[in-house]
Amino acid sequence: MVSSPNIPDIVIGRLPIYLRALTQMSQQGQTFTSSHELGQRLGISSAQIRKDLSLFGDFGKQGTGYQISHLLTQLKQILQVNHEWPMIIVGAGDLGRALAHYRGFVSRGFRVVGVFDNDPAKIGMGNGDWQVYGMDQMVSFIHKRRVKIAMLAVPAETAQEVSDRLVDAGIRAILSYAPITLVVPSGVHVQYIDPVMHLQRMTYYLKSDER
Amino acid sequence: MVSSPNIPDIVIGRLPIYLRALTQMSQQGQTFTSSHELGQRLGISSAQIRKDLSLFGDFGKQGTGYQISHLLTQLKQILQVNHEWPMIIVGAGDLGRALAHYRGFVSRGFRVVGVFDNDPAKIGMGNGDWQVYGMDQMVSFIHKRRVKIAMLAVPAETAQEVSDRLVDAGIRAILSYAPITLVVPSGVHVQYIDPVMHLQRMTYYLKSDER
DNA sequence: TAGATTGTTAATCGATTAACAATC
DNA sequence: TAGATTGTTAATCGATTAACAATC
Structure with missing residues (x-):
């Protein structure tokens, strides 16, 4: 089925x-x-x-x-992970680069095919799968490679703006590490990862005299 | 209240x-x-x-x-985030280091105070808050600094073993990035972050002809 | 006051579990 | 066969929502 x-x-x-x-x-x-x-x-x-x-x-x-x-x-x-999904990462800071180097995607249905950042010093870095491109190339890359999934690793201040551009370009699923709630059209899926929220959920249960 | x-x-x-x-x-x-x-x-x-x-x-x-x-x-x-919780990171790979450099913890109730790894080349790296120590110093560090929270950024194969040592040393909350379910005693809290699980949750909803 | 919004109750909705006939 | 475990139904449990009196 x-x-x-x-x-x-x-x-x-x-x-x-x-x-x-x-x-x-x-x-x-x-x-x-x-x-x-x-x-x-x-x-x-x-x-x-x-x-x-x-x-x-x-x-x-x-x-x-x-x-x-x-x-x-x-x-x-x-x-639908019986075939491989190409994926881009926006933001080549510490987190973006850690994600780009993560070895666990390919065996589970995903492959990073491009990373985007505005810092000229980072452009051109990469490995066999991906390299870092300027943000100005993002939209055409998404179209050309028919990318549907993006991981968002930019500061909270620019996350919404980047998200808008991703959606316009055809991205249908965003995994966001920015600690804000994104506004996207219906039909676009967003998941959030915010380590602090997980930590705060646990501190509720910790005895305060143990701090 | x-x-x-x-x-x-x-x-x-x-x-x-x-x-x-x-x-x-x-x-x-x-x-x-x-x-x-x-x-x-x-x-x-x-x-x-x-x-x-x-x-x-x-x-x-x-x-x-x-x-x-x-x-x-x-x-x-x-x-209980009206006061600051000291936190350690185990594993100084790409992810561990990205977490260690993350600027978003302090304003929300947490501070990285130590990073642990077995690689001698990494030991001594650090900033004003933390430096990288050998794994052999982990237990005594946890005791001395009364750390209750750890972030786990080691490979899946060693995660359970490290978790056991953390719990023995007094850690009460673990945020694990290893893609396995940890076994811990009751009273110890665990939260998991696995980006692939979030991605797989979204691909279910994507039209397959768009892949 | 008039308008707005809370805190709370009761109704609804949905998810989980217990139990068991079916059957490998 | 005997034992084990599924798929499914009905009962239970818990979470969400609608509605509204209270009141700022």
Whole structure:
């Protein structure tokens, strides 16, 4: 089943978690798993895992559970990461460069194909996959390479403006590291990563006398 | 009100979002806001914002809304970021160094005070706040500086082992960038950042003919 | 005062879980 | 077969929203 209607977004959010755990199991040589085992490992109930997966098809077998390789194939297809997505990074500061050098994208469906920054000193840096271009080349690059995904690693002050340009150029998904809420047209997807928000969520639970 | 019982975790997760937006409003010179305005900005219903905040106290006024400075003070107190938390980073690769150089921690309640790595070539690097130490000094450093929070930027293969050592040394909150689920004792908090999971969540919604 | 907006209740909505027949 | 585990239903649980009296 390629795509089903009316799947809750909260379920979609769990599929990459399943995919990640299954990949790890597979790498360790495991060939079958059960909803119970997977749930134990992830802190999710087995009923929830079965229910989530059954929204997309009957991937398991009574008595034996799920064949990991088959489930991996199915999940990658559902999430559309069975083929590689080209991706650009905007901002070649510390964070942008760390992302550009990150080795974990390719095996999971993504490849950085370009980095954009205004600093002339950075233009031309790169590796086999990407190099740093000036911001003035961003829009034509997106068109030419048909890029649909961008990672945003620019300061908060310019993030909205850059986002507007990305959307105009055809970008449909933005992973933003800028700590502000972006305004985008419907149909454009945005996800945010802000480490401080995760930290603040944890300090709530820490005893203050331990600070 | 310092701390209330039985607050759902999902509410705690929204408080940093409110805090971030209110900080931005405050920086732009705004002194009052309403649940409606804040909700519009964040894509959250006004009823939910009022309900969330009312779990901790009566911070608003009928007719006029919320005084931003007062609400900021309260939220910082609730999240315990009205004082600064010292933090260490384990792993001085591209990501660890990008985090160590990130300017956004201090103004929001956190300060990097040390970075740990096994590579002798990296030891001694640093700035006014932190320098890179060998892993063999990690445990004593955590004790001496009474550090409770660590950011984990090591490869997936060593993440669990490092996590165990951190917890033994007294770390109570871990922000992990390693793409595996860590096993920690109850009472230790873990949050995960994995950019690929965010990307995969978005590709589900992208039309495949646009790839 | 009149208008605006809170805090809170009750209703609604949606997500999770328990349980089990089906079946490998 | 006997044991294990799925997919699914119904019940439970929890979160969100609508509505409004209170009141600034």
